Amino acid sequence: MKLLIASDIHGAATWCARLMEAIERHQPDRVVLLGDLLYHGPRNDLPADYAPKQVISMLNGIASNVLAVRGNCEAEVDQMVLDFPCMADYALLADPASGHDLFLTHGHVYGAGKHNSIDRMPKLRPGDALVYGHTHIKVSEEGPSGIWLFNPGSVGIPKDETHSYGIYEDGRFEHVVMEG
Numbered sequence: 001m002k003l004l005i006a007s008d009i010h011g012a013a014t015w016c017a018r019l020m021e022a023i024e025r026h027q028p029d030r031v032v033l034l035g036d037l038l039y040h041g042p043r044n045d046l047p048a049d050y051a052p053k054q055v056i057s058m059l060n061g062i063a064s065n066v067l068a069v070r071g072n073c074e075a076e077v078d079q080m081v082l083d084f085p086c087m088a089d090y091a092l093l094a095d096p097a098s099g100h101d102l103f104l105t106h107g108h109v110y111g112a113g114k115h116n117s118i119d120r121m122p123k124l125r126p127g128d129a130l131v132y133g134h135t136h137i138k139v140s141e142e143g144p145s146g147i148w149l150f151n152p153g154s155v156g157i158p159k160d161e162t163h164s165y166g167i168y169e170d171g172r173f174e175h176v177v178m179e180g
Contacts, residue, residue, distance in 0.1 A: 001029055001030075001095055001096070001097060001168070001169070002026070002027075002028045002029050002167070002168070002169040003028055003029065003030050003031070003032050003093075003102075003166075003167070003168040003169070004022065004023055004026050004028040004030075004031050004032070004165060004166070004167060005032045005034065005131060005150070005152045005165060005166035005167070005168060005173075006019055006031070006032070006033055006034070006152060006155050006165040006166070007033070007034035007035060007036065007071075007106070007132075007133025007134070007151070007152050007153070007154060007155065007165075008034070008035070008036045008071070008133050008134070008136050008153075008154035008155060008156055008157060009033075009036065009037050009038070009055060009154075009155045009156045010036055010037075010038075010039065010040045010041065010044060010047055010050075010073070010154075010155075010156035010157045011037075011038050011039060011040055011047060011050045011051065011052035011055050011156065012047040012049050012050060012055070012155065012156030012157065013049050013050070013051035013052075013054040013055055013058075014049035015047075015049065015155045015156050015163050015178065016054070016055045016058050016059070016155065016156070017054075017058065018155075018163070018178045018179075019058075019155050019165060019178070020058050020061075020062070022165060022176065022178070023062060026167060028065075028167075030065060030066070030067050030093075031062055031065050031066050031067070032066075032067050032068070032093075032104055032131070032168075033059070033066055033067070033068040033069070033086070034068075034069055034071065034104060034105070034106050034107075034131065034132060034133035034134075034152070035068070035069050035070050035071020035072070035073070035074055035086070035106035035133055035134070036071035036072065036073045036074070036106065036133065036134070037055065037059065037068070037071070037073075037074065037078065037082070037086065038052040038055055038056065038073075038074075038078050038081075038082075039052065039073040039074075039075070039078070040073075040156075040157070041072070041073040044157050045157075047156050047157055056081050056082065059082060059084075060082065060083045060084075063082070063083035063084040064084075066084040067084075067091055067093065067104070068082075068084055068085065068086040069086070069088050069089065069090055069091055069104055069105055069106055070086060070087045070088060070089060070106060071106040071108070071133065071134065072106060072108040072134065074086055074087065089105060089106075089109045089110070090103060090104060090105040090109070090110055090122070091104045091105075092104070095171065097170070097171060098127070098171040099127075100125070100127045100128045100129065100171070101124065101125070101128045101129070102128070102129045102131050102168070103122050103124055103128065103129065103130050103131065104131050104132075105122075105130070105131070105132050106132060106133050106134050107132035107133055107134025107135060107151070108134050110122050110130070110132070111130075111132055111134065112130055112132065112139070112143055112149045114135065114137075114139055114149070114151075115135035115137045115139070115151075115159075116134075116135050117132060117134050117135050117151075121143075121144065121147070124145075124147050126145055126146030126147065127146060127147075127148070128147055128148070129147065129148040129149070129150055129173070130143065130147055130148070130149050130150070131150045131151075131152075131166075131168075132149075132150075132151055133151060133152065133154070134151075135151060135159065136153060136154035136157055136158050136159035136160070137151060137153060137154075137158075137159050137160050138151055138152065138153035138160060138162075138164055138175050139151040140166075140173050140174075140175060148173070150166060150168075150173045152164060152165050152166030152175065153165070153166075153175065155178075162177045162178075163177070163178040163180065164176060164177045164178060165178070
């Protein structure tokens, strides 16, 4: 199972286009979107390339391959314009090869308590992974009780100055930094 994992696009069309190029290059089995897709949010500056209608078009072009969860900036209107479900607080994805589960969430309802994500861990088994966004900061480390913590960083508004996404393959997570 190969996943491309992205979070926090925030309507940034140029960076979403680079993400679409990465999806084409990697050919993942699924694209996992961890929320905050279209709106920049009241706490963030407006991205220089803010064009949510363009982002809608790009994401709808891959709708059949998307598994998405709701971020703190999603609203009912986002679901009205996107061709894939995006309003669940989490999704659970089993990796048949490893026997572990990936708990996919944004980080504002369930989270690892790192970098301003909520400290509310879901019930997982050792070896499972909590995959979250929200903080715009990359994380890949073992957390409490042997749970792997992975945050792909942010596509549109990174807080660590590097636009990024993640790849999950053969039971391993990897960060990929997009060039500016």
